[in-house]
Amino acid sequence: MVFKMKEILLGCEAVALGALHAGISAAFSYPGTPSTEIMEYFLQKKEKYSINAEWCSNEKTAYEAALGVSLAGKRAIVSMKHVGLNVAMDPFVNSAISGIKGGLVIAVADDPGMHSSQNEQDSRYLADFAKIFVFEPADAQEAYNMTFEAFELSERFGLPVMIRLVTRVSHTREAIETRSLKTQNKIDKTMPCKEWVLLPTNARNQFKKLLEKQKDLLIESEKSVFNKTSKKKNSCCAICSGIAFNYFMEVTNGSIPYFKLSTYPMPIKKIKNFSKDFKKIYVFEEGYPFVEEKLCSMLPARKILGKISGAVQRTGELNCEIVKSALGKKIIQNLKASIELPPRPPQPCAGCPHVDLYKALNEAKGSSEIMVFGDIGCYTLGASEPLRAIGSCICMGASVNNARGASIAGAAPSVAIIGDSTFAHSGIPALVEAAKHNNNMVLIILDNGTVAMTGAQETMLSGNSLLQIILGAGVPKERVKFIEPLPQNHELNVSIIKEALSCKGLTVIISKRACIQLLKRR
Amino acid sequence: MEKNIIICGVGGQGILTIARIIVSAAQKEGLSFKQAEIHGMSQRGGAVYVHLRISKGKIYSPIIPEGYADLILSMEPLEALRYLKYLKKNGKIISSIWKLPNISYDEKVVVSELKRLKAILVDLKGIAQKTGNPLAENMALLGSASSYLGLKEENLKDCIRETFISKATLMESNLKAFELGNKST
Secondary structure, X not given: OOOOOOEEEEHHHHHHHHHHHOOOOEEEEOOOOOOHHHHHHHHHHOOOOOXXXXXXXXXXXXXXXXXXXXXXXXXXXXXXXXXXXXXXXXXXXXXXXXXXXXXXXXXXXXXXXXXXXOOOOOHHHHHHHHOOEEEOOOOHHHHHHHHHHHHHHHHHHOOOEEEEEEXXXXXXXXXXXXXXXXXXXXXXXXXXXXXXXXXXXXXXXXXXXXXHHHHXXXXXXXXXXXXXXXXXXXXXXXXXEOOHHHHHHHHHOOOOOEEEEOEEOOOHHHHHHHHOOOOEEEEEOOOOOHHHXXXXXXXXXXXXXXXXXXXXXXXXXXXXXXXXXXXXOOOOOOOOOOOOOOOOOOOOOOOOHXXXXXXXXHHHHOXXXXXXXXXXXXXXXXHOOOOOOOOOOOOOOHHHHHHHHHHHHOOOOEEEEEEHHHHHHHOHHHHHHHHHHOOOEEEEEEEOOOEOOOXXXXXXXXXXXXXXXXXXXXXXXXXXXXXXXXXXXXHHHHHHHHHHHHOOOOEEXXXXXXXXXXXXXX | OXXXXXXXEEOOOOHHHHHHHHHHHHHHOOOEEEEEXXXXXXXXXXXXXXXXXXXXOOOOOOOOOXXXXXXXXXXXXXXXXXXXXXXXXXXXXXXXXXXXXXXXXXHHHHHHHHHHOOOEEEOHHHXXXXXXXXXXXXXXXXXXXXXXXXXXXXXXXXXXXXXXXXXXXXXXXXXXXXXXXXXXX
């Protein structure tokens, strides 16, 4: 027997291939787990499909570049992790007001359970806020199909469309059936005279137009083939969105009537019609109780069981066991180790330059109470034992102005630790402020020449260009110091940091040594 | 035919390569599969795992339900014990006997626990050294598990060949590690 070979792809890669087959001309992104592999796939395939694919400084610039491609008439995709959408919120929300031209799709990967993130926010709320259409795939095949379809809808509505992924869709590998390739759109340089100029007089009209489009979005959702129902006589039913549907099916094999929800705005009529005969409605969804909240207001008289009601665990990642326990099904008695297992948390690689820097910093600080603010990257691991070198990690770029604020509050000198890529992402504006006010703080930039944590992607700012930005921001040359974080330089590095801490005003230390993983690859 | 397999170890031990070879072989046999991976932060010297599901029929959950795994394949003895809740009562554990010392624990206690669970312990390091390629430990583990996977050995070998097609010496040493692993169990 001969089987047709399908492509084996991660959910992320399936999104990318769906976009390529839909005829995109460009793709933009900033690395972030669990979305990184979308752009990595584009970078592998960009020559084959004649597209432009680039890592950007941050998610906002990535979104703006994709919007620019769309406004020139061509199709574009921008991908990011959930917290990246916070950074891109401004162009994201306003591109729904301005409208778009070529299909514009935003693929956002949420990380429920926080495998590799600082929160588990749910991107469906942000799409609801921007008033755009959302697809929520349950697996990689749907991720492919929906991405392909999203470009059609985007052009039809003149609005960006979101693909909402979660870790277990992004990072599950499956065999995918694909469609044929569409040709890319031609360039269209026409600019409408008012729509894209969001001055208040124009923006008021555009916002009304966006509200008017909502009924078309709803009609599309009501008729979408991606929403499926099964009807059986039963006292209860389940409404399952995205991957939650797969956990539900694994547990019940469809023995409870279900509504598989894949599109937003939620198809209200269809849901009301489906659920009218059932006393109890279970809601299974990955992330926040978005569907459940809407259902509670749509169907106030019904018993709705989900994360708000307490039937389903509110935090963390969904799984078969949580679905089982909500439905009152038995979980198999498990095997257990009879010994205590020590955890094996992620830790810096052997030979990591960050470790040598932290050792020097810890010694320079000694027992003095200096506040050290950290940031997002491999160096966040320096917060754990045995280093305990940083005391915070909030969001991309936060270290610089956290330290500046603490210094203003009287905790001077304070220290900020940031990597080269995170600095380029959103540390630069904060440095401009620190230089302008000459705040009493030390900014240490760890220049390892790559975006290490997400797998060594290209960095925007390293070496001499990093130095030039620092000088250009107004930091005097004599207040920029250099460290090569190596064990044999330990004493020297301690003295450099000590001196920086004893000087009044801003000192920037560039700690430069290549990522050990990057060296292994070369 | 349905197999649920946890492949685990420490970031950098080549766990994803084992998984990818198994699913490619499953594809050659016309089976469905899902391979759930963890990328990102946990890769840095931390505990990593893959849930791999192969079936003749439709697979829904990418994560194996607790108590449904047929096999735990581990590149590290302590890590083999971390996912026991997923294992069936009569499920099999195949693990490296060699501790990865980036955390400290009592090896003897862990090994005796594995013996209590009737785990098959394999000298992966010794096998890899015999092939002249110390990085071939993962293929030795795949070899020692090959008779438990329900897949044709020749298909697994073909997939190893395809994985290491760019370098003949790597292909050879990895195939040898697979064969020595296979003989060891």
